[in-house]
Amino acid sequence: MMKPFLEAIQEKVLILDGAMGTMLQERGLRPGQSPEELNLTMPEVVASVHRDYVEAGADIIITNTFGGSRFKLAHYGLEGRLAEINARAVQIARKEAGGRAYVGGSIGPTGQFVEPLGEIPFDEMKAAFREQAAALIDAGADLLSLETFLDIKECRAALIAIREVSGTIPVIAMLTFDDNGRSVLGTPPESAAITLTAAGADIIGSNCGLGVDGIYDILCRMRTVTHLPLISQANAGLPRLIDGATVFPGTPQEMAAYHERMIGMGVRVIGGCCGTTPAHISVMKAALGTVQQPWQPRSESTGVTFLSSRSGWTAAGGGNKTAIIGERINPTGKKIYSQELQDGKVAYIRREAMEQVAAGATLLDVNVGTPGIDEPAAMERAVFCAAAAAGVPLVLDSSSPAALERGLKAADGKVLINSVSGEAKSLRRVLPLAKKYGAAVIGLALDQKGIPDTAEGRLAIARRIRNAARRHGIPDADIIIDCLTLTVSAEQKRAAETLRAIRLVKQKLGLSTVLGVSNISFGLPQRPLISSAFFAMAMEAGLDAAIINPRDGAMMAAWRSAMVLLNRDHQAAVYIEAYRGEQAAATVQAVAASDAPLSIRERL
Amino acid sequence: MMKPFLEAIQEKVLILDGAMGTMLQERGLRPGQSPEELNLTMPEVVASVHRDYVEAGADIIITNTFGGSRFKLAHYGLEGRLAEINARAVQIARKEAGGRAYVGGSIGPTGQFVEPLGEIPFDEMKAAFREQAAALIDAGADLLSLETFLDIKECRAALIAIREVSGTIPVIAMLTFDDNGRSVLGTPPESAAITLTAAGADIIGSNCGLGVDGIYDILCRMRTVTHLPLISQANAGLPRLIDGATVFPGTPQEMAAYHERMIGMGVRVIGGCCGTTPAHISVMKAALGTVQQPWQPRSESTGVTFLSSRSGWTAAGGGNKTAIIGERINPTGKKIYSQELQDGKVAYIRREAMEQVAAGATLLDVNVGTPGIDEPAAMERAVFCAAAAAGVPLVLDSSSPAALERGLKAADGKVLINSVSGEAKSLRRVLPLAKKYGAAVIGLALDQKGIPDTAEGRLAIARRIRNAARRHGIPDADIIIDCLTLTVSAEQKRAAETLRAIRLVKQKLGLSTVLGVSNISFGLPQRPLISSAFFAMAMEAGLDAAIINPRDGAMMAAWRSAMVLLNRDHQAAVYIEAYRGEQAAATVQAVAASDAPLSIRERL
């Protein structure tokens, strides 16, 4: 009996096999033929490739099922034999593995795109991956490997599908990146890593497209946003024939040094992609023997909430700049937007998405709650539109679980759900959605009894939300507590209580915090004065994200100033960029500030 | 042996005798004659008045020396016999007291005014009181009683004089107030109480001018700002002849109720002023027997720093509004003011004093430090001018002990010294001045080694300053720690450290805190943005006083907003008053804030 795969990679770094496709071409695969069909027609050829890799020392061999999805097999009229093809592939590999190697079920891209980029609805794409994953798992694969994905949305759908089939099967998920450090569809490694981690991958990384140095850079960037073990599957350097012998680039010492770098940052599976042969694997295996290191577990509880879109990402908490959640895509009190929602139009959303991001929003709240509309459909339209118009991650703001789920399907990355409360019914409805779709969630510090008067009362609800989230398998870092801004003119004593709640929640629970800030000043004249002062105080108290109007100059001035003061805008670079040259800005009534400051020493 | 006077009043409320002057007139004092001369010429008459009061039950009898100062005696050519007159008065009273009553040496106003109101220099006025106090103390008075003062500055000078003669003689200090609740020279009871408490009185209160209800109101107002035991010496209601018997207004029950009210607020000496006779005293004594209460000690450590001027007062700390110290009267970088200081002119000071107070300053910093001038003389001129132009208490800002002392003499009330540091030399020079002249003092959290990097380092210096102050007899409430604002563009990590220092100093030492705020933004564009955000954060951290330019609209907006948010501007009254009707104010770039706030419930 081999030990479970995820335990094995904690003890030692495993070697993954090399290329399958080029090996099959050498051994009889004809142009235009389905490589996966060989599982049925030429099983011995497939087996021989596996055998060579196992003999070369591979710890993991990958099934010949890269194109084993319904969409791919349909090109060859083989979709009716999907289960058979995938099951046979596992059986062939299992026999060659012979108790010496793990069998990884390969799943590649479908060649189709999910809506709105393509025409495949999310649910249909997910069903395709479910079908292939179920076949591989049922046949006894030790793990699944999502390889060479170009579209993060498709890879995310595949992960969500696999997790519907099995909560426990180990899953590797890999995107392919270009020389420019993004996938061909514009996703940077951080964004990919955030999305894949949230959607339930166990190991993430990159395969194909880049050589060793390129992959190393990609993984370094992934490492900044994920606690997961990593996988490196670089294209091999080309072997050269020197004095009649096949020689691979790099000395064994260079190979060992490369492994050391990779392992040092938490890579636990190393393999090769295009161009890698059993001979490569053999050399890698030998080199790796000299540098084995136990896995240094990385805590999830970094206190940082990562969110992602297709092309961007935002980190809130843990000393990052306070995230700005643009609040303008919300029909409350906005007639134009309300009417557009009724009419199924998106011009307001597109404009506000672009303008809020231009003004400094790092996240966009999307709320479509207006009477008499199909809210789930409106949410899907809004998410498609906002994602296309702006590169920042989204915050799905709805009291309807159906609308939230539609938005979660429509999203490209890891979104933030706004919100769950401490009420049992809310927790029961919302937390499973967050877990299933890999989202973070805002927890409102209130329950059926309302908003507690004291910070301690709000802390108690926050703890209850955190505990419920843990039971659903949602990490602490994906809970952001809304400590609740009450209107100061109505509840004057409770403004300070909200600030105290921020401190308590961070101190006692280590959770990130968020506030809808401007509610504080409702009913008072010159509202931005009160709101911006409260915002500055809240940031000093540790506020990690703020739901505001980023086109409110006073609010953004408070934000930029606070980021300087709290040492999160290093060298005041962002601040100076924003205000340099503003000589007679209307932003403040700048009373002549010509006086030099008093030196402390002079005052002694 | 009677127990020491200050111990006695802790155990029971003492009865003070009644009027002396009217009694002497009845018994032979001629119009135009010096009442004090009777101590030499008709000692038996003086003795008979004392005897009647002692027999009526008075616990304290007051010597016939109300006009026994050099200035008063000079009217009668008796200034050469000052020592003799005062000494004899004590001897006469002592004999009649006979171990049953304390002898209080009376000291009244001189009939002259201290500069700049009158022509008597502070030192000359002080010398006059020294002379009389020394005579009374040398003759064996148990305590001194400053009575019927109209000018707080004169009464303050008398207290400072007495404390030069004796640090331990118990001193009662009383001002006389009008029906309008102020002294004839415009001093409210709070201001008087703050000044007298700081200048070294043991018991304060009011005598003459008002009946029982009026005095009660005065003492209530004094009680809000002092921890000292109080004295009530009201004019007696006129006795009426009913059925041949002398009857005093009010039943014994009413008299007892009156005593209960007085004692309930900490009055420990009750007597009568004009119109009070031994018969009154006898009735009061009887009524008092039914309501005796032990003294409830009041702590000095209220955490509130009280400061006063002739006509106003300011409380900083302990949940009061953050005090605004106007910073503009400072020649650093101001050519016009520098030149005026060279020329001995005060137009700039007068204008800035008025304008800063109009803009919201509750204290005024006065700094005259410019090269090549007589700084003590300039400080005196500046204090005279600023006190006349503005009703708020002053902050004397100088590194020269001589200039500070000149300013302390020139002041009408309890000022704030800016500043002492943790350096031994600074503590040695500045703290005795604060103690002697009854001033509070700003303690800079730095020493010869500079400004500590950490909040803990600044706390340690604050503690050292506090301990040194205690050794000088300065209460904790009169130390305000400057946690030191460093320029954020130069020392970015230390901005948060300053805020942490504020919290630490308040939490660990219970001291009030102050900052010169605007130094934070030196070198950055749009300085008011950074300064006002930092100011809001500092107020939330507990800042009790801020040295700022009150004509900086952004700073005052942060202040007004913070006072609302921290529940110190109840019902936002000050805020609304300031901004009501400002529709298109230039104060902020008010982006359309027309959206109604999201109800929390709606978001569920």
Ligand SMILES: [Zn+2]
């Ligand atoms: Zn490849």
Ligand SMILES: [Zn+2]
């Ligand atoms: Zn490949």
Ligand SMILES: [Zn+2]
């Ligand atoms: Zn009187």
